Amino acid sequence: MQSRSIYKVPNGKLLKVFLQYDEKRNLIEEINIMGDFFAYPEEAVEMMENKLKNTLLEREHLLKKISLIIKEYNIQFIGLDAEGLTQGILMCKS
Amino acid sequence: MKEQWRLLQTGFNTAYANMAIDRAVLVANSEGKVPPTVRFYGWVPPAISIGYFQSLTDEIDLDTCKKLGVNYVRRITGGGAVFHDKELTYSIVIPESHPEISKNIMNSYGRICGAVMKGLQHLGIESEYVPINDIITGGRKISGNAQTRKLETVLQHGTVLMDVDVDKMFSLLKVPNEKIKDKLIADVKQRVTSIKHLLGKEVSFKEVAEAMKMGFEEEFHVELIEGKLSKEELALARKFEKECFSAKDWNHRR
Numbered sequence: 001m002q003s004r005s006i007y008k009v010p011n012g013k014l015l016k017v018f019l020q021y022d023e024k025r026n027l028i029e030e031i032n033i034m035g036d037f038f039a040y041p042e043e044a045v046e047m048m049e050n051k052l053k054n055t056l057l058e059r060e061h062l063l064k065k066i067s068l069i070i071k072e073y074n075i076q077f078i079g080l081d082a083e084g085l086t087q088g089i090l091m092c093k094s
Numbered sequence: 095m096k097e098q099w100r101l102l103q104t105g106f107n108t109a110y111a112n113m114a115i116d117r118a119v120l121v122a123n124s125e126g127k128v129p130p131t132v133r134f135y136g137w138v139p140p141a142i143s144i145g146y147f148q149s150l151t152d153e154i155d156l157d158t159c160k161k162l163g164v165n166y167v168r169r170i171t172g173g174g175a176v177f178h179d180k181e182l183t184y185s186i187v188i189p190e191s192h193p194e195i196s197k198n199i200m201n202s203y204g205r206i207c208g209a210v211m212k213g214l215q216h217l218g219i220e221s222e223y224v225p226i227n228d229i230i231t232g233g234r235k236i237s238g239n240a241q242t243r244k245l246e247t248v249l250q251h252g253t254v255l256m257d258v259d260v261d262k263m264f265s266l267l268k269v270p271n272e273k274i275k276d277k278l279i280a281d282v283k284q285r286v287t288s289i290k291h292l293l294g295k296e297v298s299f300k301e302v303a304e305a306m307k308m309g310f311e312e313e314f315h316v317e318l319i320e321g322k323l324s325k326e327e328l329a330l331a332r333k334f335e336k337e338c339f340s341a342k343d344w345n346h347r348r
Contacts, residue, residue, distance in 0.1 A: 006270050013174075013226075014174075016149065016152065018149075032149075032348060033147065034147050034148055034149045034152070034348055035145075035147055035148065036145050036147070036148060036172070036173055036174035036175070037147060037172060038171075038172035038173060038199075038226070038227075038240070038241070039147070039172060040199060040242070040243055041243070041244070042146050042147070042170070042171075042172065042242060045147060076199065078172075078199065078200065078226055079226055
């Protein structure tokens with residue numbers, strides 16, 4: 001299943017997510033995180049996209065995993081945060 | 095004695111060359127081969143640049159670009175799509191460790207935008223910095239800015255709008271909802287301004303550049319000495335232009 005979302009992050013930028021997911025298992029297969037936000041280092045977003053493959057599409061689980069990746073790789077987002085990204089991803093399902 | 099930085103006035107170039115030069119200067123500065131550098135430039139033909147994380151086909155109407163002879167390029171900086179036409183673009187490249195540059199990214203945005211604001215002041219325009227990355231005057235945007243940090247070096251580039259054609263801009267940019275496009279255009283017309291609009295007269299690129307030079311000198315307490323790109327920077331810029339910024343792989347990667 002493929003889906004897209006557009007989400008204006010509160011006090012932040014416009015996030016656009018492309019999501020391909022396994023409906024039965026509720027898992028991310030492929031994800032593109034796009035928009036006019038800033039991330040340092042920029043390449044970390046591609047790494048985030050890779051790390052999110054096979055992640056369960058459930059709020060708590062997703063938020064925890066995204067927060068862990070941000071911490072582990074010392075990613076600094078401006079105009080986007082873990083909550084905003086989680087919301088943008090889950091909006092692809094609704 | 096004031097610290098001396100290099101000033102580059104590279105004139106008008108294609109989108110690919112412009113983005114390649116900024117990146118070449120970043121690399122050269124990171125290797126300690128050139129001093130901190132402020133550059134002023136313009137875009138011929140007019141072009142749209144998109145932020146590093148944006149989808150090219152989501153943001154830009156490529157057919158209209160082709161029809162109107164407008165180039166497009168993906169930046170190495172984040173942020174949004176910008177139509178570069180009648181404007182001065184600046185870039186600043188400086189080591190992250192420089193005492194004038196805050197480790198805090200947001201603070202450094204504010205500081206560099208401070209230079210642009212001082213430049214505008216020399217043209218008789220009062221403005222304010224609105225985080226994350228805008229400069230506004232009378233509630234309307236006159237400058238957008240974007241920063242990256244690579245190789246322990248800061249590159250920030252941004253626009254100073256000299257004149258703006260919102261209708262042309264929206265013929266080139268896609269909007270998320272076509273149904274509200276007219277309203278969006280009307281909104282943006284209310285939210286964007288330019289030096290020409292504010293002063294009621296044309297101001298030349300040279301005059302704006304002179305004002306911005308003073309703005310950067312005052313903000314950072316330095317002297318900008320006009321210089322040229324080194325042979326190495328030129329070669330690197332040509333390489334980046336060919337292999338990256340004019341390449342389909344790069345521009346269509348998202």
